[in-house]
Amino acid sequence: METFYEALKRHGVSRRDFLKFATTITGIMGLAPTMVPEVVRALETRPRTPVLWLHGLECTCCSESFIRSSTPLASDVVLTMISLEYDDTLSAAAGDAIEKHREEIMKKYWGKYILAVEGNPPLGEDGMYCIVGGRPFLEVLKETAEGAMAVIAWGSCASWGCVQAAKPNPTTAVPIDKVIKDKPIIKVPGCPPIAEVMTGVIMHIALFGSIPPLDAQGRPKQYYGNRIHDTCYRRAFFNAGQFVERFDDEGAKKGWCLYKVGCRGPTTYNSCGNIRWYNGLSYPIQAGHGCIGCAEDNFWDNGPFYQRLTTIPVPSVEANADKVGVAVATAAAAGAVLHGVVSKIRNKDKEGGE
Template sequence: METFWDTFKRHGVSRRDFLKFATTITGMMGLAPTMIPEVVRAMETKPRVPVIWIHGLECTCCSESFIRSATPLASDVVLSMISLEYDDTLSAAAGEPLEEHRKKIMKEYWGNYILAVEGNPPLGEDGMYCIVAGKPFLEHLKESAEGAKAIIAWGSCASWGCVQAAKPNPTTAVPVDKVITNKPIIKVPGCPPIAEVMTGVVMYLVLFDRIPPLDSQGRPKMFYGNRIHDTCYRRAFFNAGQFVERFDDENAKKGWCLYKVGCRGPTTYNQCGSIRWYNGLSYPIQAGHGCIGCAEKDFWDNGPFYQRLTSIPVPKQEADADKVGAAVAAAAVGGAIIHGVASKIRNSGKKE
């Protein structure tokens, strides 16, 4: 297969633009600038990696997010950086020819292809709640995973189970790691995940041929190392005890903290506050809606979305300038009265 650089040259990309691209990719993967030469070297020497992308119980929001990646463009990733060999949503082919191609790629690149899984397998009724290519997705997943060198679990469906696994879970839907236990799995939760987080994970895995550093739950630390609360521009209002009490109150118009109306930012790990969505345009909190914690396990069952978490202590509201001024004035008046009383006592003592 071609290297990344060979593919870029074939598409008429200059060396200068190639280096700019490598620099951008390095930043998107959360790597230090000192890693730029290593990224460039990898892109010059590494062949494009075959990717098989399959879909179980899901709403396709992960694919919808992925194709909206701006840095890098999803088209650049698919056409120049990976070899997307199978995707029953994005592939032009369909039916038996597409399934035969999947099996051909699995055989030809056994142990060297990446399996991307969007959605999850239902175990109920022998997997009959989700049928792909004429057989249960459960079988489709096991077969596709057998020769993969690594698996990417896209979104909260594949990572945690999401709404399909919410109580009472009638289809017995489970996350991917409950079925595939003998392969390294990178969880990229979110409903959906941020587009640039998805492309960043793919690029790290492809360029360095290794799993990125993961946290205790299997998520890439470079994207899930901080709480949304830690990067939120409304954090200053939280610290000051200035909260929105209702979505239509004056405090909401001022852009105060949304924690009291149910924001899960203090317990949710993701990059929404820094990378944001739609090429850095916005994210739910910026748009005026609290975080619902969609990147966290069992978020659908973790209580009402519009009820604050009681485990996070709420700071007392900071006094505004008028209140501070009034308090200072009252203290000054009180001091004057006390001073006057003390003076009278002293003076009466002298008269005696």
């Protein structure tokens, strides 16, 4: 199989543009600038990595997000960086032909391909709630995972269970780590995940042949190492005790903090505040809607979305939301009184001096 660089040259990419590309994706993967030579070497020498992309119970929003990646373009990832051998949504082939091809790729690249999973398997009725290629998805998932070097759980469905696993969970849907237990699993939660996070994760595995550094929950640290609250441009309003009380009040018009109307930013780990969406254009909080915590476990059951969660322990936040604003107002009033008293004293001093 050809290398990344060979594929790029075949598409007419110059050496200069190739080096620019390598520099760009180094940043996207969250690596230091000193790693650019390593990325260049990997692009020049490593063969393109075969990828098998399965779909279970899901809405295809992860694929919709992925194909909208702008840095790099999803087309560049698919056509030059990886070899997408199976995807029952994006593949031109269908039916027996595509299923046979999946089996052939598994045999040919046993232990070398990446398994990407979008959606989750239902365990109820022996997996009969989700059928792929005439077989329960549960069976296809287990079979395809056997020869994979690593597994990527795209989105909150594959990572946590998401809406399918929400109460009462009639199909007994579960995240894929409840089924696949003998392979490294990289969880990329979000409903959907950010496009550039998806391409960054898959590029890291494809370039270095290893999984990126993960946190205790199996998420890539470079993308899920901070709370949205930590990178939110409205954080200053939170610290100042300036909160939106209703979506149509003056605070909302001024762009104040959305925590009191249900924003889950203080408890949600993701890159929405710094990478953002659609080539860095915006993200829900910037658009005026609080974070609903879609990247966190059980977020569908952590409602209602438009009330702040008093049951989640967040140090000092509950006290701040109710008391900081009062304290600020009290301090302002006290300052005004003090100013008045000082002014009167000064005036009397002047009169006495005269």
